[in-house]
Amino acid sequence: MSKVSYYTAEGLKKLRDELKQLKDIERPRASQAIAEARDKGDLSENAEYDAAKEAQGLLEMKISKLEETLAGARLIDESQLDTSKVLVLSTVKIKNQTNGMEMTYTLVADGEADLASGKISVNSPIGKGLLGKSVGEVAEVKVPNGVMKFDILEISR
Incomplete structure (x- = not known):
């Protein structure tokens, strides 16, 4: 299957x-x-x-x-997606709580991921940590050297 x-x-x-x-x-x-x-x-x-x-x-x-x-x-029918939460095809602006750096990523399927153009997989550690979060929430992402925390600043399509 x-x-x-x-x-x-x-x-x-x-x-x-x-x-x-x-x-x-x-x-x-x-x-x-x-x-x-x-x-x-x-x-x-x-x-x-x-x-x-x-x-x-x-x-x-x-x-x-x-x-x-x-x-x-x-x-994916983009017109049916909720913009209040991070989902597949969401463009998310996040801020790293540790160093204050802001980044913008679009969450896509594994086959479309391309970090150079800001597209990350929903199955990547950051992608998994961001899914389902809303603006103002903190996403905790497990990485090999601990946990990174990101503030969700903005969600768009």
């Missing part, structure tokens, strides 16, 4: 595009590499053939994993 995960329309499109790329372009390319290696003679001592077969196996595993992810993927 596949695990249900929630995606934005953009994230879902990205997954589908990647799967299409793997199936329509990479899979035929792997088959072609195997055919070329097979044409070079004795398969028992053909390292190129072995490498091509291994690459094909890895590609098929990646395709299978993507198909499983897509089977459990659900599109």
Whole structure:
């Protein structure tokens, strides 16, 4: 049974595009590499053939994993989300109580997380600590060296 995960329309499109790329372009390319290696003679001592077969196996595993992810993927209807609490797709402005630093993160599904663009996974330690909190509350996040406390300053979509 596949695990249900929630995606934005953009994230879902990205997954589908990647799967299409793997199936329509990479899979035929792997088959072609195997055919070329097979044409070079004795398969028992053909390292190129072995490498091509291994690459094909890895590609098929990646395709299978993507198909499983897509089977459990659900599109999030942003209009139905409550803006008073931190949920998936919430953009949250937080302040670290220890050093006073303010940060803004958008909580997204695992597959869409990208720290460089301020998107963190709802399953990350900070994401889990922020979920369900409201403005004015303190989120306590367990990290390897203790507990970090963040003030929730603002929640938006």
